[in-house]
Each structure stands twice: as C-alpha cells, then as structure tokens.
Amino acid sequence: MYVAAKGGEQAIAAAHAWLAEERRGDRRDPALSLRQIASQLALATARVMAEGSLYDEALAALAVQQSRGDLVEAVFLLRAYRTTLPRLAASRPLDTGRMVVERRVSATFKDIPGGQILGPTFDYTHRLLDFALEAGDEAAAARIAAAPAPTRPRVSEVLGREGLLRDEPRQNAEPTDLTRTPLELPADRPLRLQALARADEGFLLSLAYSTQRGYGRTHAFVGELRIGAVEVEVEIPELGLSVAFAEIVVTECETVNQFTGSRREPPQFTRGYGLTLGRCERKAISMSLVDRALQWRELGEDYAGAPAQDEEFVLMHCDNVQATGFLEHIKLPHYVDFQAELELIRRLRREAGGAGEAAE
Amino acid sequence: MIRADWIGLLARSIPEALEARLDGLELPPHDWLRAPETGTVMVRGRTGGTGAPFNLGEVTATRCTLRLGDGTEGHAFVQGRDAAHATRAALVDALMQGPRAAEMRAGVLDPLAAEEAARRAERAGKAEATRVEFETMVRGDD
Numbered sequence: 001m002y003v004a005a006k007g008g009e010q011a012i013a014a015a016h017a018w019l020a021e022e023r024r025g026d027r028r029d030p031a032l033s034l035r036q037i038a039s040q041l042a043l044a045t046a047r048v049m050a051e052g053s054l055y056d057e058a059l060a061a062l063a064v065q066q067s068r069g070d071l072v073e074a075v076f077l078l079r080a081y082r083t084t085l086p087r088l089a090a091s092r093p094l095d096t097g098r099m100v101v102e103r104r105v106s107a108t109f110k111d112i113p114g115g116q117i118l119g120p121t122f123d124y125t126h127r128l129l130d131f132a133l134e135a136g137d138e139a140a141a142a143r144i145a146a147a148p149a150p151t152r153p154r155v156s157e158v159l160g161r162e163g164l165l166r167d168e169p170r171q172n173a174e175p176t177d178l179t180r181t182p183l184e185l186p187a188d189r190p191l192r193l194q195a196l197a198r199a200d201e202g203f204l205l206s207l208a209y210s211t212q213r214g215y216g217r218t219h220a221f222v223g224e225l226r227i228g229a230v231e232v233e234v235e236i237p238e239l240g241l242s243v244a245f246a247e248i249v250v251t252e253c254e255t256v257n258q259f260t261g262s263r264r265e266p267p268q269f270t271r272g273y274g275l276t277l278g279r280c281e282r283k284a285i286s287m288s289l290v291d292r293a294l295q296w297r298e299l300g301e302d303y304a305g306a307p308a309q310d311e312e313f314v315l316m317h318c319d320n321v322q323a324t325g326f327l328e329h330i331k332l333p334h335y336v337d338f339q340a341e342l343e344l345i346r347r348l349r350r351e352a353g354g355a356g357e358a359a360e
Numbered sequence: 361m362i363r364a365d366w367i368g369l370l371a372r373s374i375p376e377a378l379e380a381r382l383d384g385l386e387l388p389p390h391d392w393l394r395a396p397e398t399g400t401v402m403v404r405g406r407t408g409g410t411g412a413p414f415n416l417g418e419v420t421a422t423r424c425t426l427r428l429g430d431g432t433e434g435h436a437f438v439q440g441r442d443a444a445h446a447t448r449a450a451l452v453d454a455l456m457q458g459p460r461a462a463e464m465r466a467g468v469l470d471p472l473a474a475e476e477a478a479r480r481a482e483r484a485g486k487a488e489a490t491r492v493e494f495e496t497m498v499r500g501d502d
Binding site: 049050053054055056058059082085086087088089090091092093094096097100101102103110115116117118119120121142143144145146147148149154156157168169170171172173174175177178179189190191193194197198228229231232234236238239241242243244245246247248250252254271273275276277 | 363364367368371372397398399400401402403404405406407408409410411412413414415416417418419420421423425435437438439440441480481482483484485486487488489490491492493494496
C-alpha cells in the first residue's frame with residue numbers, strides 16, 4: 001500500500017528547475033526545434049506515436065524533447081495528452097492495398113507484382129559508424145526513377161487466390177476499444193491486435209524472438225512488409241459524405257507461417273499480422289509473430305505453454321505505460337509501509353528467541 | 361471534383377500551403393455554427409489486412425462548421441490541431457457552393473491537388489529507384 005507523503009515542495013521545484021536546465025543542454029548550441037526532432041529523429045517520433053497510440057508528429061516531437069529522449073516517458077506524455085481530447089469519430093478500416101508504398105519487400109516470393117522496393121532501409125548497410133555524418137555531411141540525396149504507379153497490390157491478395165493461404169474473410173463487426181472498455185480475457189483477435197499495436201516494441205521483439213528460438217515455434221517468414229502513406233476516411237454524418245481527411249504513414253507486416261493442419265484446419269499457410277502507426281518496422285514484424293502465436297486456439301493448435309502463446313501474460317504486460325507506472329511507483333516514498341515491515345521483522349526475530357538481538 | 365473530394369483535399373493539405381493559396385483573396389465574414397474543435401479519430405485497420413476491423417490508434421483532427429452572410433454553410437474536418445487551417449478549409453468549402461466556385465477551384469483546389477499528386481509521385485519515384493531484382497542461385501552439381 002502506498003501512503004501519501006507531504007512536504008518537499010521547495011526541493012521538488014528545484015529538481016524540476018534543474019531538469020529544465022539539463023533538458024536545454026549546452027547553451028553554446030541552439031535548441032532543437034520540433035521540426036528537427038520530427039524530421040531528423042523521425043523513427044523515435046514514430047515509435048512514440050505508435051506506442052502513444054496517437055498520430056501527431058508535432059506532439060510526438062514535443063514529447064521526445066520534453067522527455068529528453070526517454071521514449072517510454074514520451075509515450076506516457078502523449079497518452080496523457082490524448083485523454084484530454086474528445087473522440088470525434090472512428091475511421092473506416094484502412095485500405096492498405098491503396099498505400100503509396102515507400103518500402104515493400106517479401107522474403108517468400110521473389111517476383112511479386114509491383115516489385116520488391118527496398119525504400120530508405122538500414123538493410124544491407126554495413127552497420128559501421130559513419131564519420132562523414134560527424135563531419136556534417138550535407139550531400140545526401142535520393143535518386144528518383146519513373147514510377148509506373150504509386151500503389152502496389154498486397155502480396156496476400158495475389159497469393160490467396162491459390163487457396164494455400166488461410167483466408168481472412170471480411171467482417172464488419174464493431175471492434176471493442178480497450179481505451180474505453182477494460183480488457184477482458186479471453187480477448188478476440190481485433191482486441192489483441194489493438195493491444196499489440198500500442199505495445200512496447202522491446203517486449204514484442206523479445207516475445208517474437210522467443211517463438212523463433214522454439215518457445216511456441218510458428219516458422220514465420222515475412223510474406224510482405226510494407227511502409228507507406230494511406231488515406232484515412234471518416235463518415236461525416238451531417239453531410240452524408242465519406243471524406244479522406246488524413247494521410248498517415250503506417251507499417252504493415254504479414255507473415256506466412258508453416259502449418260501442418262489440426263483437427264479443424266487443413267494443412268495450409270497461416271498468417272500473422274502486424275500494423276503500426278508510423279514507420280516501425282521491427283515492431284510490425286514482432287507484432288505479426290506474436291499475433292500468430294496467440295492464434296493457437298482459433299487454429300486448433302496445442303498450447304505449448306510458451307510465453308508468446310499466453311494471452312493473459314502477453315496482453316497484461318505489453319503496455320509500457322502501465323508497466324512503468326507500476327514499476328516506478330516503488331521508488332516513491334513508502335515510509336509507512338516499510339515501517340510496518342520493519343516492525344514485523346523485528347518482532348519475528350524477537351519471537352525466534354532473541355538470539356539475533358543478543359548478537360546485536 | 362465532388363464535395364467529398366475537396367473537403368478531403370483541403371483537410372490533407374499542408375496548412376501553410378492552403379494559407380498561401382488564400383493569401384490576397386478576399387474572404388467573406390462568417391458566423392460559427394460550430395467553432396473549431398480539436399479531438400481524435402480512432403483509425404481502424406483490418407485483421408490480416410482484409411478481415412475484421414480493429415482499433416489501430418488515434419489521429420488528431422479538427423472540425424468546424426461556419427455560415428456565410430448568404431446562408432451558405434461550410435464544413436471542415438482536417439487532420440491535426442490547427443483551428444485556423446480548419447477555418448480556411450471551411451471557408452473554401454462554403455465558397456465552392458456559390459458563385460466563386462470557379463475561382464476557388466482554379467486558385468486553391470487545383471494547385472493543392474497538383475501539389476499532393478507531385479508529393480506522392482516524388483515518393484513513388486524514390487521508391488522505384490530502390491526496386492530490386494533478386495536472383496536466386498541454384499545450388500547443385502550439374
């Protein structure tokens with residue numbers, strides 16, 4: 001139990017003043033602008049949007065700056081701000097097949113309609129520190145080629161026709177929203193995907209890696225990974241119109257998983273799905289592996305007791321704001337609790353015969 | 361371009377770009393039916409890209425409704441938190457329904473549409489430059 005403490009106002013004010021000074025950094029340098037953070041630390045900003053579950057680059061950049069680059073703290077700030085905003089509407093489901101693709105690769109199918117597009121990737125770089133950057137390299141420029149069409153069809157749309165890939169039949173049920181309704185278990189797949197989409201990247205990465213190492217193995221390959229801009233459509237009931245009011249960047253990953261069949265399903269390839277706000281490639285891949293592992297019940301697979309298969313374990317521990325809130329509170333004053341603990345230990349030692357006290 | 365298209369185009373436009381297009385144009389006074397309000401829209405995806413809807417996360421949005429002196433109503437529902445941007449979008453929407461439609465189309469909507477298309481084409485062109493043809497090596501002794 002946490003018992004409130006009081007006092008310390010001056011020390012707290014002084015701590016926050018020092019924090020502000022430290023945040024500003026070396027005054028010989030100009031302060032970072034939010035535009036610089038959003039554009040030059042774009043992937044940090046994207047991660048804060050994805051886990052903060054709010055797409056707004058300027059707000060995410062502000063959160064990164066305010067938190068001094070502590071991204072979990074930044075996610076917390078963005079989540080807290082989000083709760084002050086009214087919900088105006090829910091969008092129509094995104095049509096990711098109409099994404100203006102900047103990256104799209106498939107590890108399983110070499111010749112895909114629209115081609116393999118590397119995009120601005122770290123893949124195939126040597127992972128050597130680039131000292132040209134340290135020296136202030138301003139020469140960077142992308143090449144441009146004539147493009148046939150900005151959109152490229154999703155790989156599974158092309159391959160699903162053969163029937164070897166488990167179908168994802170279109171449904172239109174209203175999904176439960178875990179920001180409005182407390183999470184109840186067992187959760188259906190839409191609710192699980194919402195939780196995973198805002199989950200901590202590191203947590204999902206480790207869980208996904210554990211499935212690759214054998215804890216609930218699902219033999220995943222990246223069927224398609226794509227990053228790009230999609231329009232967000234919303235119905236405006238006053239006008240009776242559907243309007244594409246926003247364009248956002250999302251990352252989508254679909255894994256193709258070996259599946260030898262179960263009592264309910266024939267042998268086929270099954271699918272794991274990852275979708276994140278912003279450019280979050282590692283997160284989207286991790287999400288699709290964890291999504292696939294959590295589907296064991298729907299697919300009639302055995303529960304191997306692996307952490308990634310354990311819905312309660314995954315969903316109750318994947319949110320870094322919840323986790324850090326509970327974890328970090330143990331550093332706040334617990335003097336009254338601890339006093340009680342101290343009394344207990346002293347009493348137990350007295351009852352044990354006073355040997356300990358005699359030794360003191 | 362039908363009304364849903366221009367409301368969307370205005371909503372997605374870069375605030376500075378819309379402001380620049382309206383710079384120097386005479387804009388009529390208006391009353392608020394609904395003053396600009398910032399909130400969020402829950403963005404939905406589909407399981408596996410095609411299945412059941414799920415809640416992906418939210419995006420900031422600002423909406424407003426205004427009325428010109430002649431009674432024409434203008435509506436805006438824009439991405440982001442910029443109330444002035446929403447107001448400009450609603451004004452253009454209102455003017456598109458009256459005698460200044462051709463002026464708005466030529467001076468605001470067409471240039472914004474061209475800028476958006478150019479922005480997308482540039483990204484698609486950069487993407488195309490990174491298109492790769494992987495060759496698989498056949499292993500074996502032939």
